Amino acid sequence: MSGNAIRKIVIVGGGTAGWMAAAAFSARLDKTVEIVLVESDEIGTVGVGEATIPHLAVFNAMVGINEDEFLAASQGTFKLGIEFVDWGLKGERYFHPFGPHGQDLRGTHFHQLYLSEACRRQLPDIREWSMSGAAAERGRFARPAPDARLPFSQLAYAFHFDAGLYARFLRAHSERAGVTRIEGKIVDVALGGASGQVEAVRLENGSSIEGDLFIDCSGFRGLLIEEKLATGYEDWSHWLPCDRAVAVPCKLAGPPEPFTRSTARAAGWQWRIPLQHRMGNGLVYSSAHLGREEAAELLLANLEGEPLAEPRHLSFTAGRRRLAWNGNVVSLGLASGFIEPLESTSIHLVQSGISKLLALFPDKRFNPAERDEYNRQMRDVFEDVRDFIILHYKATRRSDSPFWDYCRTMDVPDKLAARLELWRSKGRIFREGAELFGTPSWVAVLLGQGIVPDAPEPAAEALDSSFVADALDKMRLSYRAMAEQMPTHAEFIARACKAGSDPLFAS
Numbered sequence: 089m090s091g092n093a094i095r096k097i098v099i100v101g102g103g104t105a106g107w108m109a110a111a112a113f114s115a116r117l118d119k120t121v122e123i124v125l126v127e128s129d130e131i132g133t134v135g136v137g138e139a140t141i142p143h144l145a146v147f148n149a150m151v152g153i154n155e156d157e158f159l160a161a162s163q164g165t166f167k168l169g170i171e172f173v174d175w176g177l178k179g180e181r182y183f184h185p186f187g188p189h190g191q192d193l194r195g196t197h198f199h200q201l202y203l204s205e206a207c208r209r210q211l212p213d214i215r216e217w218s219m220s221g222a223a224a225e226r227g228r229f230a231r232p233a234p235d236a237r238l239p240f241s242q243l244a245y246a247f248h249f250d251a252g253l254y255a256r257f258l259r260a261h262s263e264r265a266g267v268t269r270i271e272g273k274i275v276d277v278a279l280g281g282a283s284g285q286v287e288a289v290r291l292e293n294g295s296s297i298e299g300d301l302f303i304d305c306s307g308f309r310g311l312l313i314e315e316k317l318a319t320g321y322e323d324w325s326h327w328l329p330c331d332r333a334v335a336v337p338c339k340l341a342g343p344p345e346p347f348t349r350s351t352a353r354a355a356g357w358q359w360r361i362p363l364q365h366r367m368g369n370g371l372v373y374s375s376a377h378l379g380r381e382e383a384a385e386l387l388l389a390n391l392e393g394e395p396l397a398e399p400r401h402l403s404f405t406a407g408r409r410r411l412a413w414n415g416n417v418v419s420l421g422l423a424s425g426f427i428e429p430l431e432s433t434s435i436h437l438v439q440s441g442i443s444k445l446l447a448l449f450p451d452k453r454f455n456p457a458e459r460d461e462y463n464r465q466m467r468d469v470f471e472d473v474r475d476f477i478i479l480h481y482k483a484t485r486r487s488d489s490p491f492w493d494y495c496r497t498m499d500v501p502d503k504l505a506a507r508l509e510l511w512r513s514k515g516r517i518f519r520e521g522a523e524l525f526g527t528p529s530w531v532a533v534l535l536g537q538g539i540v541p542d543a544p545e546p547a548a549e550a551l552d553s554s555f556v557a558d559a560l561d562k563m564r565l566s567y568r569a570m571a572e573q574m575p576t577h578a579e580f581i582a583r584a585c586k587a588g589s590d591p592l593f594a595s
């Protein structure tokens with residue numbers, strides 16, 4: 089290790105972000121780097137954040153987490169995508185699956201084949217050409233084998249889990265890997281005179297914890313990045329007007345489905361996340377359009393089972409910290425910004441921040457080039473996610489409430505506006521750089537919300553129509569047949585997510 093190497097990392101906060109950072113740094117950094125995590129049981133965590141996207145499997149592999157153990161410990165279930173109800177118009181529903189739709193043929197994107205065939209005959213929902221969609225519709229699940237024949241290998245999945253149990257699991261994992269946890273409330277942050285960098289955090293009991301690099305995972309308040317360093321916040325609430333949530337768990341009314349459901353309401357939307365032991369529910373809404381008490385009543389009136397706790401209220405402002413990394417402080421999780429949970433992206437943004445920090449890990453000289461590159465990359469990731477979430481609101485055809493009227497008619501960021509124009513013309517979607525959501529995701533939401541292009545692209549129209557019709561029918565039947573062979577989601581969980589599981593299903 090060089091004399092300039094970072095020797096001590098102090099992680100402030102023990103929510104999902106803090107413990108993910110602890111698990112990753114302890115797995116990936118030199119064992120001589122001391123990692124300390126400070127958290128306050130009295131302050132607690134945000135206590136929500138229970139649905140994920142498939143990339144979490146990469147994080148698990150990076151830190152050495154066994155998928156079955158993690159699911160058993162966190163009462164987790166599998167997630168094949170999100171069912172959106174009442175988003176395009178009331179009474180409509182669609183599915184945003186993980187993984188692709190169909191197969192591209194003769195250099196033509198699958199969705200273009202679908203669009204051209206849809207001009208000739210009435211087609212079923214595009215979901216039927218998705219392996220994950222077909223399995224989810226039937227309540228079935230199996231882990232795809234990477235080398236399996238199509239279509240099974242196209243199945244992609246993520247997880248639902250109990251946020252509190254997940255943090256506890258990560259904590260045990262990190263402590264085994266050598267992370268030191270300190271319980272205590274931070275009451276002050278000490279800056280070094282000339283450098284202006286954070287030198288130490290001071291606890292209520294008078295002790296002081298010094299470090300070289302500080303990871304601010306203190307939640308919405310941003311104890312270091314904002315309260316001490318006044319980094320600033322970019323407010324996106326004019327595009328994402330929901331600023332409140334109320335959450336409550338309830339009893340399961342049946343076996344857990346392998347998907348999240350998002351149901352649009354008059355002033356926001358309601359989530360439904362099935363776990364092994366309970367259902368997670370919450371209403372995300374705009375306080376300019378709905379009051380706190382009405383929100384709680386609406387949520388409680390729309391539960392499928394008996395509530396298991398009192399409703400919990402949360403406030404937030406959509407946006408991001410102007411600099412995710414400022415001085416020797418890197419913010420992760422809610423401290424770095426928040427985009428509402430419609431596509432379950434926040435935990436992924438934590439993961440993305442950790443991976444980028446490992447790729448640009450500094451030494452004590454804190455080269456500004458590394459910090460600037462990190463901030464540029466994080467800005468891009470946040471903005472890409474932001475635009476995809478705005479799409480869901482903008483692409484509505486609902487006009488039954490002032491909230492939806494606002495969303496439908498609002499201006500959107502230029503890049504999104506240009507994308508919508510390209511789509512409307514000939515159904516074209518281009519994924520740029522390292523964007524998180526690819527073509528199938530955009531297509532699922534756009535078609536699902538009834539935004540149909542004027543025409544398919546000319547190359548798709550030029551293909552032999554009987555060849556396209558035949559290929560589409562065969563693909564659809566193969567997805568259906570494969571889904572019908574899978575065990576039910578409940579059967580798979582019962583066999584895979586407990587010790588001594590059937591080797592046929594083991595990860």
Ligand SMILES: Cc1cc2nc3c(=O)[nH]c(=O)nc-3n(C[C@H](O)[C@H](O)[C@H](O)COP(=O)(O)OP(=O)(O)OC[C@H]3O[C@@H](n4cnc5c(N)ncnc54)[C@H](O)[C@@H]3O)c2cc1C
Nearest residue numbers: 101102103104105133134137139274307421422429434435
């Ligand atoms: C309504 C809602 C729904 C969500 N749903 C999803 C979802 O489905 N999927 C998803 O990916 N994400 C979701 N998220 C986001 C997700 O919950 C967070 O990204 C994730 O939990 C990380 O939170 P955190 O660790 O940054 O903050 P927190 O959980 O708030 O943790 C902050 C930590 O800092 C500590 N702390 C704060 N101040 C001090 C102090 N002075 N001294 C000592 N310790 C201190 C606290 O004790 C705590 O340990 C949702 C968020 C909200 C608001």
